[in-house]
Amino acid sequence: METDDKLGIIAMESFATQAKRINQILCEWNKADNYLIDIEVPRFNSGEAKCVIKDSVRHKDIYIISDVTNSSIKYKMDGDYNRMSPDDHYQDIKRVVGACNGKANRINVIMPFLYESRQHRKTCRESLDCAMMLKELEYMGVDNIITFDAHDPRMQNVLPLQGIENISPALQFTQQLLTEYEDIEIDPEHLMFISPDEGATERVVFFASLFGVNLGMFYKRRDYSQVVNGTNPIVAHDFCGGNLAGMDTIVVDDMIDSGGSIIDVCKQIKERGAKRVFIFATFGLFSTGFAKLDKAYEDGLFDRIFTTNLVYQKPELLEKEYYLSISMNRYIAAIIDTLHNYGSMEKIIKPAQRIRETIARYKGIPL
Structure with missing residues (x-):
C-alpha cells in the first residue's frame, strides 16, 4: 500500500x-x-x-x-x-x-x-x-x-x-457533557454559562447563544500596585448576572493554571445557590499541583472539570474522580486533512451547526 x-x-x-x-x-x-x-x-x-x-x-x-x-x-x-x-x-x-x-x-x-x-x-x-x-x-x-x-x-x-x-473545541466539550450527563435541562431557567473574567466573555457568548440560555460574568478586581509571579494579584471576583439558585452552571475558560481563580469563582457560584458547577477549560496546566482543587471538590464547590488532551496530562490528573479528558486527536486529523486538500476551514474553526445538531439530538428534536 x-x-x-x-x-x-x-x-x-x-x-x-x-x-x-x-x-x-x-x-x-x-x-x-x-x-x-x-x-x-x-x-x-x-x-x-x-x-x-x-x-x-x-x-x-x-x-x-x-x-x-x-x-x-x-x-x-x-x-x-x-x-x-x-x-x-x-x-x-x-x-x-x-x-x-x-x-x-x-x-x-x-x-x-x-x-x-x-x-x-x-x-x-x-x-x-x-x-x-x-x-x-x-x-x-x-x-x-x-x-x-x-x-x-x-x-x-x-x-x-x-x-x-x-x-474552538466547543463541539467536543458539548458532546462530552451531554454524553456524560443525561439530566441537564437546556433552557434559561435551568442552565447558565459563566465567564470567570471579562477576557473569556466571547467564549461564553458563543456557547450561550447556541444553547439558547443566559450568561453571567465575573469581573476580576486586581491590585495593580504590585506584581506577583508575573501578574497583578486578584483582590476579588465580582459577579454580573442573574439568579443562580437551583441552576446548573458551566464555567468556560481557556486554561486552568494554578486553579486559585477558578476555585474562587466556583465558591461564589455555589454561595449563590447553584445546583451543579461544571468547568470547561481547553488547557489544564495545573502548574501548582492538585491540593487546592482536591479540597475544593471535597467541599462541593464544583462537580466536574473537563479539559482536552491538547497539552500534557499528568498521570495523577487522569486518576482524579472529578476530571474528564476530552480527546482532540480526531479533530486535529480532520484539520490536517482539510488543509492538506485545500478545503474550507470555516466549519472546523467554530462548528456552530454541528453543536446545534448535537443539542437537538439531545433534546429529541428532529433535525
Whole structure:
C-alpha cells in the first residue's frame, strides 16, 4: 500500500503520543501506511541543540506538532537534567522549520497552546512575546499556524496576510457533557454559562447563544500596585448576572493554571445557590499541583472539570474522580486533512451547526 507522498507529519517529543494516534486516523481515512517523518533533536553537553531530519520532506506539506507546555521532558546539560520550558520547545520548533525550509512545499505548525499567548499585549514598557513569535515564524517561511482557543484571538491580527487558524473545541466539550450527563435541562431557567473574567466573555457568548440560555460574568478586581509571579494579584471576583439558585452552571475558560481563580469563582457560584458547577477549560496546566482543587471538590464547590488532551496530562490528573479528558486527536486529523486538500476551514474553526445538531439530538428534536 502506497503512502501519500505529499503529506508529512513531524511530531515533536512533547506531542508524540497524540501524534501517533492522529497518524493512525489519517492512514485509516486515506488508506495509507504512514505519514510520520522521523527526526531527532540531539543536544550537546552545553545544552545547545540541532534538528536532524531522517526522511525526505521534499515537495511535501509538512505539519509540525508541538506542545510547548510539556514540562515532563528533560534534557541533560552540564551533567544535570533540566526540564524543557516553553522557550526550549519553541526553539526546537524553529530548528525543525530551519531543517525543512527550502525543501518542503508548505510548512504548517500546529501549536495547540499558543506560545507566550498570555503575554499578548503591552501595558507598560515590556516585551510582546507572542507577537514576536508569530512574526518570527512568518519570516522563517511557515505558511500556516494552527492553534486552539488562543488566550486573545486578536493575536491573529499580527499576521494579516498569513494563515493562522484559531480553533474552538466547543463541539467536543458539548458532546462530552451531554454524553456524560443525561439530566441537564437546556433552557434559561435551568442552565447558565459563566465567564470567570471579562477576557473569556466571547467564549461564553458563543456557547450561550447556541444553547439558547443566559450568561453571567465575573469581573476580576486586581491590585495593580504590585506584581506577583508575573501578574497583578486578584483582590476579588465580582459577579454580573442573574439568579443562580437551583441552576446548573458551566464555567468556560481557556486554561486552568494554578486553579486559585477558578476555585474562587466556583465558591461564589455555589454561595449563590447553584445546583451543579461544571468547568470547561481547553488547557489544564495545573502548574501548582492538585491540593487546592482536591479540597475544593471535597467541599462541593464544583462537580466536574473537563479539559482536552491538547497539552500534557499528568498521570495523577487522569486518576482524579472529578476530571474528564476530552480527546482532540480526531479533530486535529480532520484539520490536517482539510488543509492538506485545500478545503474550507470555516466549519472546523467554530462548528456552530454541528453543536446545534448535537443539542437537538439531545433534546429529541428532529433535525
